Amino acid sequence: MRMPRFFAAPLLLACTLAPATQAAERPEVTAAGKAVRDAVVAWRRDFHQHPELSNREQRTAAQVAQALRKMGLKPRTGIANHGVVAIIEGGKPGPKIALRADMDALPVTEQTNLPFASKVTTTFNGQTTGVMHACGHDAHTGILLGIAQALVGMKKDLPGQVMLVFQPSEEGAPTGEEGGASLMLKQGLFKDFKPDAMFGLHVFSTLPVGTVGVRSGPLMAASDKFTIKVKGRQTHGSRPWGGIDPVAAAADIVGSAQTVISRRTDIARHPAVVSFGSIHGGIRYNIIPDEVELVGTIRTFDEAMRKKIHADLANVATHVAAAHGATADAQVPDSPGNPVTVNDPALTQRMRASLEAVVGSERVIEPPLQMGAEDFSYYAKEVPAMFYFVGATAPGIDPVAAPSNHSPKFTLDETSLDIGVRTLLQVALDYLHGGNAPAGASGG
Ligand SMILES: [Zn+2]
Ligand SMILES: [Zn+2]
Incomplete structure (x- = not known):
């Protein structure tokens, strides 16, 4: 997931009364959980000790492919640079699902003192930095390998097919590169295998271990970056009338931009944020510069609101600049960004019981909307999907x-x-076996 700093808010216990009919964990899930536990810990620690940045997951991908081959699978590699995909064919007819894990780490210098802490350093944006699995994607990759092993073990009686998606570059490709979920889809991930449903998870510091968080509908924000270049005309600081001051225009743009959310957006429906993260212009105290550049981020939870805020911000920038006699080149957004991550309501309602079966209904929590973004959103735009914490x-x-x-x-x-x-395996098996009758159906 991509986020500034994780947002901590009071969590609501969704349900305190266990329904009398709460489903139980499948015995094969309990058994598989035990059987793969040590291997998953070992995989995760290995990935943790050898983290790789987005679009550089060469070793991780090789380890994943090797582990899958050892299980008897035939992984496809090199999708969206270092993506690895394998399909488990069940012995019985049934639906198709996809399970996704992300594999990339972050330019963060680890300070955990764990015996398997990362000592890796690299160069990122021209700076030397440590590399760390600070978002927990090492855990996701280890978990999905564990599930692969479990499913391969029950292949004969498995209804349907499972596509395992080991995705690179969730945190965002380096400048000038493409990557992540959108590139995997662009390169045909769903071309020959369009899943009926897709599932993914994220480890989450703001929830205590033993709990899971899931929410129907919008879950994580759409995230868009924007760049506004305000162009004036350079002049001496003592004679502002001799030019056009882009600094004064930029200041007014920053101020007026606040009204895009506070005056023009229906924040009673969904929250939204416009933030400026950097302003650059000028070089010396007595020179009014030619140009000021404003860069920032927009977070939204609804596609229509997202488009409207983009248009409103560009409109404010252009017209406020014009009021100063300046011009604004407003790229809102300046790159594709991440769509809002939406959990399919019917699927989420159905699969919630699978999560409850593993951790207990009182430990399935409905988290607040997350301002952080996640590129799982691209899959969720293509097929019904559920992402949980x-x-x-x-x-x-x-x-x-x-x-x-x-x-x-x-x-x-x-x-x-x-x-x-155990939760993701239970979700997968319940779906494949047609368990947790879909909303509206009887029995199950
Ligand atoms: Zn992250
Ligand atoms: Zn993440």
Whole structure:
């Protein structure tokens, strides 16, 4: 997931009364969970110790492909640079599903003192930096390998087919490169295998280990970057009337842009954010510069609101600049961005019971909307999908105060690996077996 700093908010316990008919964990899930537990921990620690940045997941992809081959699968490699995909063919007819794990790490210098802490350094944006699995994608990759092993073991009686998607570059490709979910789709991920449903998970510092968080409809924000270049005419600071001042125009744009959300957006429907992250212009105190560049981010939870805010911001920039006699080149957004991550309501309603079966209904929490973004959203635009959070903070530590995802101190309780394996496996098997009767159907 991509986010500034993780947002901690009070969590609501969705349900305190366990329904009398709460489904139980499938015995094969319990058994598989035990059987793959040590391997998943070992995989995760290996990935943790050898993190790789977005679009550079060469070793990780090779390890994943090798592990899949050892299981007897025939992985396809090199999709969207380092993506790895394998299909498990069940012995019985049934639906098609896809399960996704992301594999990339972040330019963060680890400060955890774990025995398997990363010592890796690299160059990123011209700076030397440590590399760390600070978002927990090492856990996701380990979990999906564990599930692969479990499913291969039950292949004969498995209805349908499962596509395993090991995705690179979730955090965003380096400048000038493409990557991640959108590139995998562009390169034909769903061309020959269009899943009926897709599932993914994310370990999450703000939830205690043992809990999972899921929410129907919008879950994580659409994230868009914008660039506004305000062009004036350079002149001496003592004679502003001799030119056009882009600094004054830029200041008014920043001020007026606040009204895009506060005056023109229906924030009673969904929250939204416009933030400026950087302003650059000028070189010396007594020179009014030619140009000022404004860069920022927009977060939204609804496609129509997203488009409207883009248009409103570009409109404010252009017309406020014009009021100053300046011009604005407003690229809103300046790149494709990430769509809002939406959980299919019917699918989420159906599969929630599978999560409850593993952790108990009182431990399935409805988290608040997350301002962070996730490129799982691209798959969810193509097929019904559900993305959920797996609590990662150890017992005894306040999840609100615990170092968040992306922090150099982000520390995941490894019990969350077991929860991740069993919940995602239960979800997959329940779906494939047609369990948790879809909403409106009887029985199940
Ligand atoms: Zn992240
Ligand atoms: Zn992430």
